[in-house]
Amino acid sequence: MIAAAVSAVLGMVAGAAVLSGAAFAMETHTAPEKTIRVMTWNACGNNPGCKFYDNPTGLVGTVVWHMQNHGAYADAAIIQEFCRSQAVTLEARLEAAYGYGWDVRFAPIKVKKTDTPETSPNKQCVQGRGDYGIAIAVPDENTWWEPRYLPSPTNAEWRVAMCATVDSWWVKICNAHLSYNGDDPDYGFRTQQVAAYKSFVSPSRFRVIFGGDFNLQPPAVVGYAGGGMTPIYDEFVECAQADQSSPRTGPGTFYTTKPHDNSHMVKFDYLFADPPLPHTCGRVGGGPVESSDHMPIWMTVDMPAHVTGTVTRSASGGCLLLNGYWLLDGPSDVIHEGARVTVTGRVESGDHSGCQQGTALRVETAEPA
Structure with a gap:
């Protein structure tokens, strides 16, 4: 879908879904195992102190470069400090670079003049680049996205979060850019924003x-009144953590000096996922990033298959099947013939001659659907 057409919708009232949640209702779905890499970057697209302030095309090219030049290509990206016109250009550049369709969804940050987003003006980028805000880049199968305006002070930037789904991955990807000290000196609004985003x-x-x-440092580094990032760490695992029991900290992402020096950074940028999912974390190696005052980071998540449907029995009667998978193990009180279930699992190779149908799937979780 063309980003310009999409972004016109995103000034809707806070919390209003662009597409109804009923659009998600489906009788069955199958999301095969997949490794997904997501990049986050504050691209500094409207800051006179950053390299591409006068070269928006160069900035878009740099976003694509970072998505493709740190090992495996990024499968999706969340971008902050971006302009609406750059989002449109990014979609075209990604399609040319990857060879398949992309959707780049854009949500404007507003200036909070009233109590409702639709009557508050969008903050503008410089030099006629359109609205200022955040973007999500995902494959063009995306059909649902939604902006959500977060608690923000009057006459300041009305911060926004946005989510989009990729159904074939069975993944929801979300982006937010929280208030900075100039608008929120006592961190009170950021405390509310963290809760609302979560x-x-x-x-x-x-x-x-x-x-x-998030314009907040990790809980192990700074203990903010109100908890800072703690509510999110309590439920999810952050990119820099091996698991939820790991220290709540991580390498710096925001440069505190000029010229940029990788030894003078604090962590403001984050990626989180559901804690059971295996993951790795990456950041730019070598010299400092010069194009922005933030460093891109990426999270690579190893997703098991996620399958919903009705369990059937094989023709031989010797095994249980779900959407073309032969289910190995799993709780018998949940997985039985005729049951509507959602399972996650990993494809298992080897000799599974007990069933002549389906691909063997070792069940990790199972619940009624």
């Missing part, structure tokens, strides 16, 4: 990967 992301029927620029 409730927007979860609970969800999808697996989730989310993050952005």
Whole structure:
């Protein structure tokens, strides 16, 4: 879908779904195992102190470069400090670079002049580049997205979060850019924004990967009044953590000096996922990033298959099947012939001659659907 057409919709009232949640209702679905890499970057697209302030095309090209030049290509990206016109250009550049269709969804940050987003003006980028805000880049199968305006002070930037889904991955990807000290000197609004963003992301029927620029350091580094990032760390695992028991910290992402020096950074940028999902974390190696005052980071998540449907029995009667998978193990009180279930699992190779149908799937979780 063309980003310009999409972005016109995104000034809707806070919390209003662009597409009804009923659009998600489906009798069956099959999301095969997949490794998904998501990049987050505050691209500094409207800051006179950053390299591409006068070269928006160069900035878009740099976003694509970072998505493709740190090992495996990024499958999705969440971008902060971006302009509407750059989002349109990014979609075209990604399609040319990857060779398949992309959707780049854009949500404007507003100036909070009233109590409702639709009557408050969009903040503008410089030099006629359109609205200022955040973007999510995902494959063009995306059919649902939604902006959510977060608690923000009057006459300041009305911060926004946005989520989009990729059904074939069974994943919901979300982006947010929280207030900075100039608008929120005592961190009170950021405390509310963290809570509102978390409730927007979860609970969800999808697996989730989310993050952005939170303008907050990790709980192990700074103990903010109100808790800072703690509520999110309590429920999810952050990119820099091996698991939820790991220290709540991580390498710096925001440069505190000029010229940029990788030894003078603090962590403001985050990526989170559901804690059971295996993952790795990456950041730019070598010299400092010069194009922005933030460093891109990426999270690579190893997603098991996620399958919903009705369990059937094989023709031989020797095994249980679900959407073309032969289910190995799993709780018999949940997985039985005729049951509507959602399972996650990993494809298992080897000799499974007990069933002549389906691909063997070792069940990790199972619940009624």
